[in-house]
Amino acid sequence: MEKNVFKMPDKQANETERDYHIRTSRNRLVDTNSWREVHFKKSRNRINKCMSLKEAVQEFVIDGDIISDTGFSWVRGCTQAFFEMIRQEKRELTLMGAPIGVGGIPIGGGIIGYMHNSYTGAEMRGIDKMFHRSIKEKKVEPLSEWSHGAQALGFKAAQMGVPYLASKVMLGSDMVKHNPYVKISSHAFKDEPEKDMVCLIPALYPDIVFIHVQKADKYGNAMIWGPVVNDIALSVASRKVVITCEELVSEDEIRNNTSGNSIPFMYVDAVVEMPFGNVPGSVPGYYYWHRQWWEQGVRIAFQSDENFNKFLDYWVFSCRDHYDFVDKLGGGIREIVKRNKLTKVAEGLNDIGVIDYDYKEVNSEQYPYWRYPWEESYEQEINRQTETLLRLKNLEEFEQSQNNKGGII
């Protein structure tokens, strides 16, 4: 590693653009000039930025990019974007975020080479076994350690356009020994060296974020409600921003809005309409997460590469998009209605009565494949899966023959 991460290395004569991009990702994280430059190149005009997730990932995610997770864990996260990156075999990305909620998926999917970690875990189900194995087996290189507050302040500094912020977090911890970006310093305004120490946290600039919001217009004006976590800050801190939205609404609806947090259109590179676009996670006001699915992932699939490959085959490679995913999850409309009802009650927007949120743990009998209660046998499920694969293959060929880039349904 370059000694000073704040110095952007020069490109070597025999180095490809891709290699240079990967090699300098650790420097780009704090490189203000290239961050501003990218922003200056964005269109200043209100133009229609709609495209499919497939197109957005194709166009905007480059091997070696720094990607930050968004939302909070499975709440308004970007799992489907990770799925698409796995399908498109993106490589050597740097994963960061406060928190990294479902880190095991992009890591296990082979798209992550490096990490700036603040938290990668399964909350009440403990550690993320995929993350643990990948770090231990050195498949992923941890570049720096952060607290949530520190990384959040880094994004905040970028949002406010200041080079760094001084805070009391991370002082005295071992994280500062494993973080080349932060610096412990004495208080600049007090004449007492070695007293009243502060931790200097630089503005952090990821290359790309996918922010899932409730509503957006075609220009990229976006609205979030529920916990925004770091997403408003990230929309400025990041070089490229893809908005995925539950509902694509008219510009008027955004302009007339009197509540909610918003991201202005000029930050946004692409808008993807994705109703039910954060399955299996949740979106405030829209749907509740699929806890059993998530648990199957963190408890069983993340345990071994063998398990995870089956998991990927079933949930990622044999799904074209999140619509296929929802079909598999619980039979399409059944799933949608159920999840919507669960979240309305959970957020107090509906009082239809007691709903069983089923706290039972997922056991290994449900693995390796998702099985609906009404399905009779394992063989039947395998057949169904094979059929799906065939159907998808035919469809893909059809789409290619029609020169159809694939788009919004």
Added chain:
Amino acid sequence: MQTNPLEILAYCLSRTINDNEIVYVGTGLPLVGALLAKATHAPNSTLVYESGAQDPLFEGKMPWSVACPWTYYKAPIILDMPNSFGQCAAGYVDLGFLGGAQIDKYGNVNTTLIGTYEEPKVRLTGSGGGNDLASLSDRSVLVGLQTKEKFPEKVDFITSPGFLNGGDEREKLDLFGQGPWRVITQLGVYGFDDETKRMKAISLHPGITKDIVDMCTGFEIIISDDITETEMPDETTINILRNKVDPFGVFTKMPL
């Protein structure tokens, strides 16, 4: 009344909260403790979450995660993340809870890794908001399962600073807040010595002796000869815990 160790933990955690305090909670047992406090002796305490949610209402459902809908159920406002920790620094949080894979004799907490950074045996989650709470909130309560491995002489990695190497080391850094205040385990309730900042017992749970504590700890916890027994929850409290706070037994039913 028969109580299980998780219920006792939840009860001890609840006793660390005074009425009229603002408590920063995650999920799991600390949340149960905070809700129990609110339902019993501290009705005017306010819960805030890392999701930024302030003072959500509670209707018997346990959040799975700190951004779960129940953490912001009818919350009047939800802050973004830097402001949520800013709230701790600004003096609007009295108490924060921390869990950890390792806790040492000076109350330092490790949630990063077991082993060394270069060759970790187990890679854990990382800090999350733990370090921020330990650095910024007025006082913190540590909770953990007490074993020799989980309570070592020195943690493998200081994720959240307690008193570092004891004495005035924490003071020198001028971190906000007093640092770790209580440690709650299945064996007892501990605090820290005023001078040396070493962990010292405040009370031991019924049936727990100094020998048992020694067997389950990688260092010596200071235990005075006239150590008191931890106060146990009465029937009313247990009924509130079982019927109102955690009716599904998500965090307080013993795993089978």
